[in-house]
Every structure is written in structure tokens, then in C-alpha cells.
Amino acid sequence: MALLGSIVIAVGIGTVAVPVTHTWSFLRAGLFGGTIGADEVGQYRIIWDLRLPRVLLAVVVGAGLSTVGVAIQAMVRNALAEPYVLGISSGASVGATAVTLFGVFASLGIYALSVGAFVAALAATLIVYLVARTRQGLTPLRLVLTGTTLSYGFFAITTVIVYQAPNGEAARSALFWLLGSLAGANWGTLPIAAIVVVGGVLLLLALAGQLNALAMGDEAATTLGVDVGKLRGLLFIVCAAMTGVLVAVSGAIGFVGLILPHLVRLIVGADHRRVLAVAPLAGAVFLVWVDVAARVLAAPEELPIGVLTAAVGVPAFLFLMRRRSYVFGGA
Template sequence: MQVRGRPGVGTAVALSLLVLVAVSAVGMIVGSVHIPASDAVRYLWADVVGGTIAPQDVPGYRIVTDSRLPRVLTSIFVGAGLSVVGVVVQALVRNALADPYILGISSGASVGATAVVLFGALGGLGLYALPSAAFLGALGATVIVLVLARSAGGLEPTRLVLMGTALGYGFSAITTVLVFLAPAGDAARSVMFWLLGSLAAATWHSVWLVGTVSVVGVVLASACARHLNALSMGDDVAASVGVHPGRFRLALFVVSAVIVGVIVSVCGAIGFVGLIMPHVTRLLVGADHRRVLLLSPVLGAVFVVVADIVSRTLVPPYELPIGAITAAVGVPVFVALMRRRERVTT
């Protein structure tokens, strides 16, 4: 039954997709070099159908197809992936304040990725060294949090959040120490910028990497939507419908670690996407995860694309860390959502 005042999930998804197309088009046009919309469309069409480009148009063509298009697509997949992880983690621990950062997953991924950037760890893996290290860091952080959060009564959501928050600070401290010990000052500065999030290094390789894990994550989470509904109402309810809470949590935490690890390896730590997008989605379409997991990835994609546009156009010719933009938006939005929730419950 549709709640009065809320749009149907199909309508909400359709409108969100239209907004996503619009902001993606803006992302193809704006930047340090302005490219008219007609030229951007012409370059993209030539790239798709194999058309010809005049010699004087080659620089603009390269900017659109080799720089801005992969950057926009990476932004879309990053936003979708982080939003889905936020939805999943909040359901698994039954806490609306949970996200990959609060549970220490992102901080663990940052430790592994920083070790690669500054010290060349896992150098034998070549292009896959950074995502592999970030994934191992995220997975290691997940395992440590799960082990330490387990009590005699099983895995308690509140204990999990508290333990994840504490260990997240610990992993952040390790990252700070690694930056301090870095042999090259320039590398340390670039890592600090990267840790706040940046899509400047997005390439077609990152599009396929982040796109693959994000799409797989969205599909897996959507397939588990009914189980997430049951688990969000308590372990006893989940067990009554045939879900093993412990195994289910572990499996989805591993999936979340993979998604976060890959995203952090590509663009660093981008906060608040996985925290506020699930809240905004539930305000629009309700708490049913079958609806939430349809809309949340699209809203997350819109948010990150817009944040990336702002980060590279707000103070030209400089580029701000995208994490600073998402925090500037996310903090007041989250405070407003919490105040609204308090008014509803009182």
C-alpha cells in the first residue's frame, strides 16, 4: 500500500534517473575548460559510432571522452555503491547511524591503500595492488570488528557500532602514522588529499572496476531485500523466516568490505553518502528494503556526481577534496533528519 504524500517507487526512480542524466550532462560540460553542450554531445556521438573529429576538435574530444566521461561514470558507481553499503550496514546492525565509516570498514581500507601509495606494498600486483590492499584492509577491519564485538549472547548491534567506531579511530591513527613516516613529502601530501576523496584520477580502468563491484553489490543486496526486512525487525524474526542471522551478517559484511575497499582504492574516503542517502530514501518511499534498494543507489549517484562537479568548479583552477563537499552537505542534512526523527517520535 502506498503511503499518502509519498510518490510510488517507480515514479521516484524515474525522476531520480532524469536528474542523474541532467547532472551527468553538466559534469561533461563544466570544468577548467568549458566545452559547449553541443560539442560534448558531438564528441560522445563520434566516440560511440566511430565518427570523425576535425583536428582542431581533438583536444576537446580527449577531455570529454578520456577525462570527464570516465570521471562522471566513476562518480555514479561510487555513489551507488556507497549508498547500497549504507542501506545494508544499517539493516544488519539495526542502527540508523551506522555506515562504513562508523564501522571502521573505510578506515581499514584506507590503511591498506595508504601503505601501497607511500611504501609500495604489494607492488608485485601492478595495477591491482591498490584495490587489493584496500580490500584486504577493509576485510581485516571487518573481521576484527566482528570478533571483538561478539559477546556470549552473539553479535549485538549496539556493541558492533561502538566497537566499530572505536576501531575506526584506531585505523585512522595508523594511517596518520604512515603518512608521517612517508619518505617523500609530496607523496604524503597527495595521500592526505586522496584520503579526503578525489575523483581526479578516474580512468576507464576505474570505471570498470568500481562499476563491476557496485553493480554486483546492488544486485546481491536487492536479492536479499526480504531477508534485510526480516533482520531489521530482530534476529528472532529473521530466524523464524529461515534466515541464519550470524551467517547472513557475515556474508553481507564481506560484500560490503569488497565494495568499500575497491571504492577507497579508486577515490579515497568519501563520507556521508552511505549515512544520509538511506535516510533520504526512506523518507521518500518508506522503510521496505525492496523499495529502498531501488532508489537509494540512484540518489547516491546523483549526490556524488553533483559533489564532484562542485569540488572542481567552486574555486577554479583548484580542486577541492570531494569528501569536504559531501561533509558540508551531509552534516546539516543529517542534523535536520535527526531533529525531524525526534519530533516524529515525541
């Protein structure tokens, strides 16, 4: 109910305010058919064509980032891990900036940015996998070190691309995307992201018991019958795919995958069956309202979402560190 209420209210908030009763009527008309008065067509188009895809994309991205954060923290057994620790976000940023500034994949039209970011994310995933993998499989330490190191390399490439921008406005657009934005949301890109996130969440829920074992350490997980190497490889692929898709449609939005898993564990405990059931909903609600703030705080201009998630995430993280009763990654 909290998520549904957030969606309905958030869709009505913006430069052109729409009452909740009208918003609900427009949504029902769009979903089930209905009559829209001639004087309400403008508001209906704003709600249905512009705001609803954006709010729903915020739901998908928030749910996906928080879920990936849970999985990665279990996979590498590191409380500071988040979806971008594997270097995939930085890799996607290379592709996105190349599209924005130099017209790569321009023939794909409105899908060029998403395709460029996703292709670069896949390339970054492959590089990280090949460098981190050993005969013993993927170990947590090598994954973190490889992902972190390559992130700096990808960031350097992105910086060079932005520096070579043909004009200042192009560079500004690229930097805005790098800080996270849902302004490009539309009905064309939403289904792909939604399918990938829903599939990933369902798969991770099915693996929740094995994640509980993995969180206790490789030896304990092996004793419980878990093939640690195979599980970690599967988790890497799932998290990489989800992160690549999400970065492609929303840019690099930080802190959601770091903070939300910890807050959820604080409420429901460390059992991944409960954490993975609650984290997607918490992340969805959180990002819906962060996006509302991004749209209205500096209206008619927009603030980058990554700036606001950092503004919330930094004090939240410091608060959690000060809680003596809470152990990161534990119960």
C-alpha cells in the same frame, strides 16, 4: 533520466567548458563511432579520456556508498551506521597511505594505490570479523563497537605513516586521498568497481524482504523464517567487499552512506524493496554533482570530495533530526 542528464552535463563542466551539444556528439562518437574534426580532438580527449571515466566513477561510488549505507543500517539496526562504521575504510586508508608514501606495491604502477587499499581493507575486514564473532554469530552491538574501536586503531596507524612521510608533498597527497578524491579515475579501474557495485546492489535487492524482517528485530525476523546469523554474516561480507573496493578507487568519502538512505526513506518509505531501488540512483546523482563542485569551486585546484559531502551532510542530518514526523530507521 536525471542520472543520464547529470552525466552528460557534468562531463562538459570543468576548467575547459564544453557545450552540451558538443559533449553529446563526443559521447556518441566514442560509443558508436563517428568523425571528430581536427580542431575538436583536444576537447574530445578531455571528455572521453579524462572527464567521462571520472563522472562514471562518481556514479559507481555514489550508488555503492548509498546502497551499503542502507544495508548496514538494517544489519546493525542503527540509524547512525554508515559504510565506514565497520572499520574497513580506516583499514583501507592504512594500505593507501603506505603505497602513497613508501611505494608499497610500486611494481603495479597505476594500480598500486587501489591494490594496496583493497588488500588492507580485506585485512581489516578479517580482523573485525574475528574479533566481533561469537558462538551466537555476529550481533549488531559487537559489530558496531568492534568496528568503531578498530577504526581508531587503524586511524592511529595511518597518522603515524603520514607523520613519517619522506617529504611534505607526499604527506599532502596522502591527506588529500584520505578526504576523498576521484582524480585518479581511469578506464582501467572503473570496470572492477562497477562490477562489484552492480553485483552487490542486485544481491541486496534480492534480500530486500529479509532486510525488512531484520529491521524489525532478530526475534521477529527469526519468527518470519529468516536465519539471522547467516543473513548478517552475508551482509557483512557484501558490505565489506563493496566498501573496500570503493575506498580503494575514491578514498574515504563520508556522509553519503549516512544521509542518502535517510533521505530516500523520507521519500519512498521504509520498505527496502523501494529504498534499494532508489538509493543507488540518488547516491549516483548526488556524488556526480558533488564532484563537479569539487572540480570547479577552487579551479584550477580541486577540493577534497569528503569536505563537500560533510558540508552538505551535516546540515542535512541536523534537519532530519529536527523533523518530528521522521523516525530514523523507521517509516
